[in-house]
Amino acid sequence: MGFVKITLQNYRAFPNCAPVTFEVHEGITFLLGVNNVGKSALLKAFFELRPLILVQELRHSRGGTRSLNVSMQTSFDRLCNRSTPNHAITIKIEDETSGWILKLRPVNAQPHNSQLAVTVNTIGNPSDQLISIVHDLFHSSMYVGSFRSPAVEVSDKLYDIQIGKRFVAEWDLWANGIRIDHSNQVEALVQELKELFGFNRFSISVSQDSAQLHLHTDDGRFALNELGDGIAHYVIVLGNAMTRRPAFIFIDEPEIGLHPRMQEIFVRTLASKAKYGLLATSHSVGLARSVADQIVTITRESDGRRRCLPYGEHRTETMVQSISELGYSQYAEIGGNHLLLVEGRTDIKSFREILRKFNLEKHFLIWSLNGSDWLRADPAMISDELNELKRLNARSISVIFDSERTSYEMDVAPHLKPFLNLCHSLGFQVFPTDRHSTENYITQAALDELIPGHKALGPFEVFGTNGSKWAKTKNWLLFQRMKAEDFDGTGLKNFILDTLAGAVTRTD
Incomplete structure (x- = not known):
């Protein structure tokens, strides 16, 4: 795949006067930066703005302008930058020669409205390849938020991650269903987990009431929520990636709850489940340097503008x-x-x-x-x-x-x-x-x-x-x-x- 350049303006951390532009490439990319600079907002955009990126509309808008209304789960005032709530949110998606500019406003100018009016303007003549990449970025991707404790079971889903009974049911279907290729993938993942954690004995089964997963290790049988967050982190996120087989994986702070060596193995294993690549935010320069193909630093300038620069551009070590x-x-x-x-x-x-x-x-x-x-x-x-x-x-x-x-x-x-x-x-x-x-x-x-x-x-x-x-x-x-x-x-x-x-x- 080729690269895609994304510009966000008046979206969350990025004010109308200071848009941010970054590129998505194949492979593993890490975003580094201080707290509250907008790293997580960049990742979340691919999940949160997903309903607005209607590929058919992009295809039909070639050479012109289209307008439509879209229903969102989040109201406009939650999406826009709080300093400029009266301005449109602008999303620019492009390659070297073509793309689109999308402008989002609340229907009837009501900021609390989750009905958004979307205007799509075409730049040049976007190729079928670019349309396919945009589809993969927004609709064949998996977003993993930063809080992934298995104890959080107030619902069966956390962003794109299935948890609780829904995850157990999906695992059961893959492990014990009629599709041999699915059961083979479960066996392969269990073997990966066994090797990664250094167990001599390791297997995963579904409890009799189908309410939870049981992990059988060298030390005995445990329910998933009885083990440390590190192992649960692996099983839940990798299990979801196995069943979804996304084109891209967007993950916030993959180092959470893991020893430095396990962080690296986790990122590599997770990235291997994606068709094209993984984009992660992190505070760990060491982790980024050990696994990433591209490292980008997000900085905040004195005028509030964010800049995305290749890591190390001005560093000598x-x-x-x-x-x-x-x-x-x-x-x-x-x-x-x-x-x-x-x-x-x-x-x-x-x-x-x-x-x-x-x-x-x-x-x-x-x-x-x-x-x-x-x-x-x-x-x-x-x-x-x-x-x-x-x-x-x-x-x-x-x-x-x-x-x-x-x-x-x-x-x-x-x-x-x-x-x-x-x-x-x-x-x-x-x-x-x-x-x-x-x-x-x-x-x-x-x-x-x-x-x-x-x-x-x-x-x-x-x-x-x-x-x-x-x-x-x-x-x-x-x-x-x-x-x-x-x-x-x-x-x-x-x-x-x-x-x-x-x-x-x-x-x-």
Whole structure:
């Protein structure tokens, strides 16, 4: 999918004089910012304004203007910015060349009215692809609010999340109904939960009165609301994502109630249930840097205007500072006291999935070397920063990067040899890939399952040739679909089993 730009004006935290504009991309995007800057309002817009985004009206409005009345669950005065209640709420949805401007006013100028008059003006000639993306954003999405305690059962629904008896009934239908594909997905999710929480024994059943879920663990049988919010958080949100299979997931503060390491696993697992991507708000810079493909900071200017900027645009940090921000000491407390450096940000999630197949994920904190340009830098400029990593007192430091080799006989691309030699001189365990790049390990079966129509790369083919180019944000999802035996016969598997696993065995 392409990107979509959304502008909100006079909606909730964004006054008429200071609209906010942000982009939605494929993959995992995190919104960072201080309290009350409008992060949650951005996410909630996709849920709250859903009834107004009538795709058929957008389609028919091409080249002109349309007007209609829409019934809302919330009155206009609850939606608009309180400083300018007499102005229309404006929503602009666009790609690079076209889109729509929607203006919303209360019918009969009654601010408490939940009947809204909507005017749709078309920009250019919106494509069918843009219309499809807008439909997915507003009507095939799942919004998860920030308060998700299973004890909240005053109703059977919290925004888009089913809770209480409605959730139990849906789980029962999927687990015990006639559709084999549904029961297989339930089994797969239960297995994921078992692995994520480290249980030897784990299953989920429905109580005899169909009122609640029972979780069977190493410590016995428990009702869902008898366990900590962390496990319940996982089961409820992931269970809803499993049954809905949304195109996009919007989640407010996914770190709530979870240990730092579990936060990361939760976000990755949840994002894997979405067709296109996940958009989250957070106060955790470390979590964002460890899982996100895009990080956006929302700031409030002196005139009240909000700006959405790429995180780090005006920041310079060493890797040690970044890893400390992530919470390295908390990782070490639960066994993640080995450091693995990989080439780029998308490689972090990819290698988490790869190590997970060899039961090594929990032992490693994985961090990015900031991309291939950094590997090509003058060793004198980066040696101090790499050497500084030793201050973390990690039990081992390993490095995996794309060798860019073009044959089995070639060792590593010449421009990468200075970096390789520097890592060796610092005592790091280093593996330049025995194939051209990370993408060359992805199998045809994984591609056929996730993104049919793409051709797997040969060992030394360059990514992007022969119809083999896909979004790198998909790499981790492709590796998620592979098995340990898919790496048989590769130097990568040998490095994982001999060097990485060996370091864990020797030091833990």
